Amino acid sequence: MAYAGQVFTDPITGTHIVVLKTSAETGGKLLQFEEMYPPRRGKEANSPHVHLTFDERFEIVEGRAAYVVNGEEQFARAGETVVIPRGAAHLNPYNTGDAPMRMIHSIALDPPNARTLESFEHAFDTLERLAQQGQLNEQRQPRSFLQLAVILRSLHPHSYAAGVPILVQKVMFGLLGGLGRLLGYRTSYSEAGVANEYRFLDTWFIPHAIDVVFEELLHGEDYPKWWNEAWKRVSPIGDMKAATLGAKTEVIAGGFLPYTIKLGLEVTRIERPHLISVVSGGDLEGTGTWRLHEFGGGTAVSYDWRVRADKPLIRLFSPIVKPLFRANHNWVMRHGEAALKRWLVNPQREARTATMQNVQP
Numbered sequence: 001m002a003y004a005g006q007v008f009t010d011p012i013t014g015t016h017i018v019v020l021k022t023s024a025e026t027g028g029k030l031l032q033f034e035e036m037y038p039p040r041r042g043k044e045a046n047s048p049h050v051h052l053t054f055d056e057r058f059e060i061v062e063g064r065a066a067y068v069v070n071g072e073e074q075f076a077r078a079g080e081t082v083v084i085p086r087g088a089a090h091l092n093p094y095n096t097g098d099a100p101m102r103m104i105h106s107i108a109l110d111p112p113n114a115r116t117l118e119s120f121e122h123a124f125d126t127l128e129r130l131a132q133q134g135q136l137n138e139q140r141q142p143r144s145f146l147q148l149a150v151i152l153r154s155l156h157p158h159s160y161a162a163g164v165p166i167l168v169q170k171v172m173f174g175l176l177g178g179l180g181r182l183l184g185y186r187t188s189y190s191e192a193g194v195a196n197e198y199r200f201l202d203t204w205f206i207p208h209a210i211d212v213v214f215e216e217l218l219h220g221e222d223y224p225k226w227w228n229e230a231w232k233r234v235s236p237i238g239d240m241k242a243a244t245l246g247a248k249t250e251v252i253a254g255g256f257l258p259y260t261i262k263l264g265l266e267v268t269r270i271e272r273p274h275l276i277s278v279v280s281g282g283d284l285e286g287t288g289t290w291r292l293h294e295f296g297g298g299t300a301v302s303y304d305w306r307v308r309a310d311k312p313l314i315r316l317f318s319p320i321v322k323p324l325f326r327a328n329h330n331w332v333m334r335h336g337e338a339a340l341k342r343w344l345v346n347p348q349r350e351a352r353t354a355t356m357q358n359v360q361p
Contacts, residue, residue: 008128008131011134013037017036018300022121028109031107032105043091047139052159054158055083055086057105058105063101064097076093122187198308201304202333205296209299217292220267221243229332229336231251245269246267255328263283276289284309286306291303
């Protein structure tokens with residue numbers, strides 16, 4: 001499920017998308033994204049389509065956009081708003097200028113319908129997952145046609161491809177989407193997995209500059225100083241400098257439950273000041289990714305933690321106490337957000353100086 005503050009950077013087109021509002025927080029009334037396109041990008045991953053149950057709204061904030069309605073290309077500049085009426089075959093706005101283009105993309109429903117908006121949130125979340133795994137083609141569509149069929153079927157009866165009779169699409173994607181579901185393809189992978197597999201999606205809002213927040217999150221070796229509810233001990237492995245690509249640490253972590261876990265973490269990706277990724281070994285094997293974005297006068301932070309529990313006790317009881325483990329994680333993350341806010345105004349904290357050393361471009 002998409003969540004406010006979630007950030008998606010498309011590795012194919014370079015598009016940068018931030019979830020601003022979700023169906024859960026608007027009561028099924030509004031789903032809203034901020035979308036940023038590099039110069040002259042966006043059309044190549046834009047297929048003609050039609051929405052039957054809602055209008056679509058695009059507020060151009062920066063740059064110059066083009067869009068297509070019923071076969072006619074039109075243009076909009078910063079400060080203008082494009083409204084695509086329901087039933088119109090169209091291409092969403094794309095960048096036709098030599099500078100970045102930024103817009104606010106809104107789907108508003110009257111009357112509210114949380115299930116309709118959730119279907120689009122699931123599609124967004126799944127496409128993000130597939131993009132990060134290299135499973136989207138140049139048109140930003142799943143390489144697996146069955147996966148595509150599952151997603152398209154989930155958007156019926158609200159959205160369809162343009163130029164193909166709707167009845168044909170209902171039959172074709174109904175059959176192929178059903179086959180895809182039987183073979184394990186899903187509209188959402190957030191809760192998928194076997195009993196000892198977990199995916200946690202968390203978001204924080206920190207009222208400080210993005211560079212400041214990024215530096216604190218990058219320096220995991222100092223987490224016990226401010227986030228000791230979770231991070232009991234962090235010890236460097238080897239001679240590599242902390243907070244650099246390839247840096248390894250041994251971590252003892254816990255929560256409100258009466259157990260601790262032992263992890264081996266390695267920094268695998270740094271994109272200052274927007275992204276930090278680590279791989280985890282030990283009791284929890286998987287990946288963790290911090291994504292940061294300037295938002296509302298501060299920094300929206302999301303953490304995507306995808307792991308498999310291999311500690312014997314956790315693995316044994318996961319089918320029974322998985323909700324308790326999830327509650328423990330939620331408790332840890334709530335305390336982490338509050339702790340980081342306190343730490344950043346602590347007069348005894350030594351401010352960090354950002355360095356570009358060993359940072360991946």
